[in-house]
Amino acid sequence: MYYLIYRSKEANQLSPYKLSKLVEKSRNNNYLNELTGILIHQHGSFMQMIEGKRGAVEKLYQLVESDNRHHSIELLSDGEIDTRTFPHLSMAFCNLDFHSRAIQEKELIKNFDSQKKDAHDYICNFYTSHLPLLFSWGP
Numbered sequence: 001m002y003y004l005i006y007r008s009k010e011a012n013q014l015s016p017y018k019l020s021k022l023v024e025k026s027r028n029n030n031y032l033n034e035l036t037g038i039l040i041h042q043h044g045s046f047m048q049m050i051e052g053k054r055g056a057v058e059k060l061y062q063l064v065e066s067d068n069r070h071h072s073i074e075l076l077s078d079g080e081i082d083t084r085t086f087p088h089l090s091m092a093f094c095n096l097d098f099h100s101r102a103i104q105e106k107e108l109i110k111n112f113d114s115q116k117k118d119a120h121d122y123i124c125n126f127y128t129s130h131l132p133l134l135f136s137w138g139p
């Protein structure tokens, strides 16, 4: 099993509707390709973890890298893993723009400064400490 985590910047602001369509499509595709993970959105930045068979993860990453809805894609961390962090979520989604200022300030993905080796720990910790955020869409 393999994972990768990248960060990127939104090209043009995506409406909540377009974002939800992107997530819906991703969930369908990922389910079919046995991929799981999380997509976090905040202040025009994305951070995503994709996990699954190495070939499938790399194939998706190539597609995602050439997607013109975002740019400045920066690989933060990748490697082999024994178990998935998101075994039951084909793509968890968290739009931090919809959450309280306290949470937003704590989780500034824009400022998630190149502690690249820590990206995996960060995502795992985000998941366990903010589980309820993943089940709310905001307004």
Ligand SMILES: Cc1cc2nc3c(=O)[nH]c(=O)nc-3n(C[C@H](O)[C@H](O)[C@H](O)COP(=O)(O)O)c2cc1C
Residues within 6 Å of the ligand: 022, 025, 026, 027, 029, 030, 039, 046, 048, 050, 060, 063, 064, 065, 067, 069, 070, 091
């Ligand atoms: C920030 C971001 C994250 C994405 N994540 C995924 C994903 O997890 N799975 C996926 O299939 N497509 C994802 N996409 C979309 C892909 O770039 C691509 O448009 C899509 O896989 C094409 O699917 P289709 O061939 O079924 O139309 C993402 C796009 C962006 C901008």
